[in-house]
Amino acid sequence: MSEKLYSLLLRLFPSEFRQRFGEEAIQLFRDRFREEKGFWLRLRLWADLICDLVVTVPREHVRVEPQIAEVSAAGVKRGPAFQITPRATTRFVAIFLGIAVSLAVLCIFALSVRYVIRHPATAPGLVPRALDSGVSSGNERSQAPNTDSLKLDTRTQKRVIEAAATNLREHYVDRPLGQQVADSLLAQERNGGYDGVTDPAAFADLVTQQMRNMNADATLTYFRQILPQPTGAPTAQQLAGYRREMEESNCTFEAVQILKDNVGYFKLNSFPDASVCGAKAVSAMAELNHADAVIFDLRDNRGGFPAMTTLIASYLFDHPEYWYNPRENTTEHSWTASPVRGNRLADKPVYILTSRTTISGAEQFAYDLKMLKRATLVGERTAGAAHAGAFFRIDDHFGMGITEVEAINPFSKSNWDGVGVEPDVKIDAADALNTAEKLAEAKLAKK
Amino acid sequence: MPKRKLTPLPAAAFQILLALVDDDLHGYGIMRHVAEQTGGRMRLGPGTLYTSIRTLLEAKLIEEIDGRENAKGHEERRRYYRLTPTGRKLVRSEAERLADLLRVARAKNVLRGEYV
Numbered sequence: 001m002s003e004k005l006y007s008l009l010l011r012l013f014p015s016e017f018r019q020r021f022g023e024e025a026i027q028l029f030r031d032r033f034r035e036e037k038g039f040w041l042r043l044r045l046w047a048d049l050i051c052d053l054v055v056t057v058p059r060e061h062v063r064v065e066p067q068i069a070e071v072s073a074a075g076v077k078r079g080p081a082f083q084i085t086p087r088a089t090t091r092f093v094a095i096f097l098g099i100a101v102s103l104a105v106l107c108i109f110a111l112s113v114r115y116v117i118r119h120p121a122t123a124p125g126l127v128p129r130a131l132d133s134g135v136s137s138g139n140e141r142s143q144a145p146n147t148d149s150l151k152l153d154t155r156t157q158k159r160v161i162e163a164a165a166t167n168l169r170e171h172y173v174d175r176p177l178g179q180q181v182a183d184s185l186l187a188q189e190r191n192g193g194y195d196g197v198t199d200p201a202a203f204a205d206l207v208t209q210q211m212r213n214m215n216a217d218a219t220l221t222y223f224r225q226i227l228p229q230p231t232g233a234p235t236a237q238q239l240a241g242y243r244r245e246m247e248e249s250n251c252t253f254e255a256v257q258i259l260k261d262n263v264g265y266f267k268l269n270s271f272p273d274a275s276v277c278g279a280k281a282v283s284a285m286a287e288l289n290h291a292d293a294v295i296f297d298l299r300d301n302r303g304g305f306p307a308m309t310t311l312i313a314s315y316l317f318d319h320p321e322y323w324y325n326p327r328e329n330t331t332e333h334s335w336t337a338s339p340v341r342g343n344r345l346a347d348k349p350v351y352i353l354t355s356r357t358t359i360s361g362a363e364q365f366a367y368d369l370k371m372l373k374r375a376t377l378v379g380e381r382t383a384g385a386a387h388a389g390a391f392f393r394i395d396d397h398f399g400m401g402i403t404e405v406e407a408i409n410p411f412s413k414s415n416w417d418g419v420g421v422e423p424d425v426k427i428d429a430a431d432a433l434n435t436a437e438k439l440a441e442a443k444l445a446k447k
Numbered sequence: 448m449p450k451r452k453l454t455p456l457p458a459a460a461f462q463i464l465l466a467l468v469d470d471d472l473h474g475y476g477i478m479r480h481v482a483e484q485t486g487g488r489m490r491l492g493p494g495t496l497y498t499s500i501r502t503l504l505e506a507k508l509i510e511e512i513d514g515r516e517n518a519k520g521h522e523e524r525r526r527y528y529r530l531t532p533t534g535r536k537l538v539r540s541e542a543e544r545l546a547d548l549l550r551v552a553r554a555k556n557v558l559r560g561e562y563v
Contacts, residue, residue, distance in 0.1 A: 013494070020501070024474050024526060025493035031475040044490075052492020060498065 002033060006049065012057045152198045161189040163394040164207065171392065171402045178402075181214045200397055243276050251277035255297070256284045263440045264291030264345075265433075271304030271361045274311050281308060285315045285345070293349040293440040296365070299379060299429050303360025313365065314338045316374055318346035324368050326415045349443050351436040354379035354421065355429035367421045371411035376439060377423040379432035384420035453506055456541050459499045462489060464508065464530060464538045471512060473525040474500070500528060508534035
């Protein structure tokens, strides 16, 4: 032990000294250690050694090799010269260790870079939250997961149910109810309630049904199958795919035109990601800037990104307006960016065309403008899906939506979830545009 | 360089040379001899001992000899050090220098007579 300690201390000396005298120094220590026994002698031995190190180690490190001294002395006499002084070569082990450590560092770096590129969402802030929170659109259930390879066994079921219970306990907006639902799922699992359910889709439906049986806001909490993916975040390919899709479909903006009597008409079939389609939305609104009234046609709108609803709504006010979104509580995005410079639409009549399939983000747009008495809704009652749950991935195959926040609703206690947004002028969706045009015409004629 | 290091001869180096006058010794032997010579005042640590030994080797005042047979007849693998003729001369001149100093000191009554 003591000898090991001393040989460690010896490493303080330059390698050249150690190579030449290291063995002998340890031998000397060994001899002294053997001879000098007893507490005080040992104490004296260590004191001697420490003093010795303190004095000689610094001296050894500043010591000039005799060869170098001779060479430099000779060099001064003869003028500039280039000479090689023999030095101890680096040990093989040191070279090997150096290579191994460098390789390891390089590998770790390369792997981490690859990981970040593959899963950009692990770096916070890179991906809009809406993309991975499952509230982005109304078509969550339309994905067709590839589950050929997956057969559920009881162990997987147990693991998935436990994860689901943890999510419910930690995230469900109503904590006691979340606890209750979680306990019931766990009990179901313990009692063999899922035995024999090997099909993932059936399993997901069963769990969803059980959760819904226990809580009120039915559409908000669900459990579903997802595509096998390493993480819950969209991949770079998915993002690129989305971007391409938006470019091909003109950001789902089907028509931006001026109808007769200078009524602007904007048919948008989703509220796309503002970071991808923001510029298109701005130019669409610019085209309508000189209209005397605007009709937003949301009859085929399938929802989308809350930020886009805020962006478009910003043109309809001359001051920042609280923009209610049931999916999140008040943030800086909760206010419209009004007034928009150069915008002339803030005081123009607005009509919104709705249908039975107007859903999610489109319902938010309609609901908020209706509540703010800024728009007249023409058409049918909307679908009634707030999708206000945040999405939690459990593993490669399952995820669940959970109502996480109870956003402040300035208008009334309930939003459109489950009931839809009631239009001001109830009429078949097919006739909505005609009706709206007539309404606008009449209103403009009054002026 | 080494020469400069040895003028004046450091105490440790002189003690080592002195220890080697009678016999060839290995490191621990030198250390023990020096301790005896100085009445236990100078206990050379490995660092001091071997840096001094290296300086003396470089100045060719001592030389290294391979292991020799110990009392039991086994050859020891330790390195032994032996005084070279130059080293022996240097010990002598150093001792004379000290003796001169001592004479002066005694003449000046710096020392109480009973010690020397």
